[in-house]
Amino acid sequence: MLIVMQHDATRAQIDQVVRTIEELGYQARPMPGKQRTAVGLVGNDGKVDASRLLGMDGVLEVIHVTQPYKQVSREWKPENTLVRLPGGLTIGGDDIVVMAGPCSVESERQILAAARAVRDAGAVILRGGAFKPRTSPYSFQGLGLEGLELLKRAREETGLLIVTELMELDTLDAVAEAADIIQIGARNMQNFALLKQVGRLRKPVLLKRGIAATITELLLSAEYLLAEGNDQVILCERGIRGFDPATRNVMDLTAIPLVHRLSHLPIIADPSHGTGLRDKVTPMARAAVAAGADGLMIEVHPSPERALSDGAQSLTPGQFHELMKQCRAIAEVIGRRVAETAVVS
Numbered sequence: 302m303l304i305v306m307q308h309d310a311t312r313a314q315i316d317q318v319v320r321t322i323e324e325l326g327y328q329a330r331p332m333p334g335k336q337r338t339a340v341g342l343v344g345n346d347g348k349v350d351a352s353r354l355l356g357m358d359g360v361l362e363v364i365h366v367t368q369p370y371k372q373v374s375r376e377w378k379p380e381n382t383l384v385r386l387p388g389g390l391t392i393g394g395d396d397i398v399v400m401a402g403p404c405s406v407e408s409e410r411q412i413l414a415a416a417r418a419v420r421d422a423g424a425v426i427l428r429g430g431a432f433k434p435r436t437s438p439y440s441f442q443g444l445g446l447e448g449l450e451l452l453k454r455a456r457e458e459t460g461l462l463i464v465t466e467l468m469e470l471d472t473l474d475a476v477a478e479a480a481d482i483i484q485i486g487a488r489n490m491q492n493f494a495l496l497k498q499v500g501r502l503r504k505p506v507l508l509k510r511g512i513a514a515t516i517t518e519l520l521l522s523a524e525y526l527l528a529e530g531n532d533q534v535i536l537c538e539r540g541i542r543g544f545d546p547a548t549r550n551v552m553d554l555t556a557i558p559l560v561h562r563l564s565h566l567p568i569i570a571d572p573s574h575g576t577g578l579r580d581k582v583t584p585m586a587r588a589a590v591a592a593g594a595d596g597l598m599i600e601v602h603p604s605p606e607r608a609l610s611d612g613a614q615s616l617t618p619g620q621f622h623e624l625m626k627q628c629r630a631i632a633e634v635i636g637r638r639v640a641e642t643a644v645v646s
């Protein structure tokens with residue numbers, strides 16, 4: 302529930318609304334806006350008596366948020382959330398932000414070569430998993446803490462920001478130290494213990510859609526992060542399980558305009574996992590930009606044929622360069638632009 306204050310409501314009137322909400326046994330989240338302040342009521346179990354709040358001095362209206370997710374919804378916050386990154390880069394505004402790099406960090410040589418290649422093609426964020434959620438326990442599981450060190454080195458060397466996956470709570474501090482954006486992978490989208498802890502950090506989070514998750518489930522998982530106080534959340538469409546083995550997943554492009562209507566959070570697209578096939582990545586990246594994606598996540602490997610994970614869907618540096626060129630052209634047609642290098646300190 303959202304209590305919208307009159308534009309000339311006084312500080313004392315807002316404080317009184319906050320106190321009343323707390324007396325009723327709920328949490329109050331004052332949200333000062335350009336036009337007026339609204340006070341969010343969190344924890345509504347459906348039993349709140351709106352008339353008590355509506356009758357208070359300075360209150361303009363009470364809005365019932367109809368969606369099961371509250372703080373994530375556009376009803377709660379009409380304007381887009383901007384996720385702010387070091388170096389002044391933002392996700393959720395006009396810029397389309399591209400994150401690229403290998404599926405896994407494999408060696409110093411590999412990650413540095415990948416980082417230089419994606420930077421030269423125009424990516425601003427380096428991706429690479431140090432902790433890998435693999436379907437088989439016998440597949441390469443990632444370099445772990447050593448992989449995080451290599452990512453830090455790549456950041457120092459290239460100036461690229463880092464996005465990397467957090468799989469378990471016991472590596473939270475190490476991952477948070479290495480990453481500019483913490484990735485929660487598809488398999489952990491509903492790991493609520495992990496979401497709660499990451500929600501307590503002040504660090505951007507990339508939340509990937511679960512393999513068989515509905516949009517409502519994705520947004521409810523994001524609600525866990527916002528409920529803990531972290532609104533720096535980027536959603537990611539990465540394909541969902543379909544019935545046809547012709548592609549690894551079914552890339553659900555409709556998720557992009559859907560999420561934009563339902564939520565104020567940015568959403569990016571990952572056509573690498575979305576298709577699983579190298580030659581399908583660029584067409585679907587173009588389509589995602591056209592559909593309004595706020596960014597792209599693309600797997601790029603210096604030698605995809607030698608990759609320890611996801612080689613079949615990894616682009617060569619040359620293919621990625623071409624993808625960027627095409628996506629810049631599409632961005633321009635829809636009045637956006639592909640973000641250029643951030644300056645990191």
Ligand code: PEP
Nearest residue numbers: 404486487488509539574
């Ligand atoms: C990845 O980004 O390499 C990854 C494992 O993605 P997802 O969680 O979407 O499968």
Ligand code: MN
Nearest residue numbers: 404600610611
């Ligand atoms: Mn991968």
